[in-house]
Amino acid sequence: MVEINPKTKQLIDKHTKSLTEEFHEGNATDLLKIIEDEELNLHIDDYEDHFDGMLIWDQPQFHIHLNETKGNLPTTKKGRFTLAHELGHYFIEPHRQGLKRGLISPHPSTLSLVHSERIEKEADKFAASILMPRKRLRDFTGGREFSLEIIEQVSDEFQVSLTSAVIRFAEIGTHEILAVFSSENKVNWFCRSDDFPYLKFKFEVGGKLPPTTVAGEFYRKPDSKYTGVEPVDIEDWFYLREGAPEYQMYEQCFYSDLYGFTISLIWFK
DSSP states (O other): OOOOOHHHHHHHHHHHHHHHHHSEETTEEOHHHHHHHHTOEEEEEOOTTSOSEEEEEETTEEEEEEEGGGTOOTTSHHHHHHHHHHHHHHHSHHHHHHHHHTSSOOOOBOOOSOOSSHHHHHHHHHHHHHHSOHHHHHHHHTTSOOOHHHHHHHHHHTTOOHHHHHHHHHHHOSSOOEEEEEETTEEEEEEEOTTSOOOEESOOTTSBOOTTSHHHHHHHOTTOOOOSOEEEOHHHHEEOOTTOOOSOEEEEEEEETTTTEEEEEEEEO
16 A cells, blocks of 8 residues: 655645645635635646646646536536646645656546555545645534534535545544445445454455445445444454454445445444
């Protein structure tokens, strides 16, 4: 798995912090104001199915291209992440200088849960940080019991997709969680908070979901579509070990009928 250099993470956090303090309306970061302030050229057009966004250096200016055919408008949650991702390529100095000097070829960006290229992962980190600043998100979500409702509120308040909100909350949120992304009864990917208890999973990426989990039961019995907060046994998801948490564990699922995936949120009280 490609990891981001800690120094690069610090630089991204520092840069996005200054931008979000200056350019925001309520909790939502004003990306168009940033583009205007930097005098960047924004092009929104039909690029068929080729990409979501692209940053191009055409001397003497940078141009950001958004593919509206794939839902990438500055006013949509998906489009805002794509736009923030391309701004990442612009503001992260090695990316920008690489494009200007021809060391990095302009390449189309496509939204994905997992990127294998370091520069794409760095741009995703920039996008999440500029759209959901640490302090603003923690102030918004703190002091409340966790549930999917908080993630949905983050999605609306910060104008980001539910998936982006889940991943960012797992990284910096006010409650430790594990999020498992699945489709057709197979685990596609997962993310976890650093302080979520370290337990051995009963699943692996590419493998089937544990059958007794809320999500696993849904795929086995499509009429078992539970959307509420469900108390579950720790052994539904994990192998029990000495020292494992003794307090109640919960699972709540979000089902996307449009895209055919499920997000399982798991947390302890």
